[in-house]
Amino acid sequence: MNFERLLSSRAYQGGGRQLDENLINSIRQVVLGNLTPDLTLYLDIDPAIGLQRAQARGELDRIELEQLAFFQRTRAKYQQIAATEANIVTIDASQSMEQVQQQILNALQQAYQSGSLSRDAKADLGTDV
Secondary structure, three states: OOOHHHHHHHHHHHOOOOOOHHHHHHHHHHHHHOOOOOOOOEEEHHHHHHHHHHHHHOOOOOOOOOOOHHHHHHHHHHHHHOOOHEEEEEEOOOOOOOHHHHHHHHHHHHHHHHHHOOOHHHHHHHOOH
């Protein structure tokens, strides 16, 4: 199962938009129950740098048009969540693309070797189960 938006929804809605965390968690519980991802990779970067990169890429989307304070709150929420959930690995995304890729590979290898990935996750990675 893909949990792509699980962490980002909590960070953007709870941190950036400052919605009630109890409401967000209640909705999450109704929709997902106790399902959680085996591993989440959080690519962390200072919001000012992230926005500079987005601007260099071209036209900004509606989220990228938010004020810097929105992204600072969102990042703080990401960091808070990552600090309390063992399945989240924080990757320093301010580094070069090659360094970020290496950190991601290291995190995947560590999760694989520790046995924390489910059979389905290993299959998704194309590894022998």
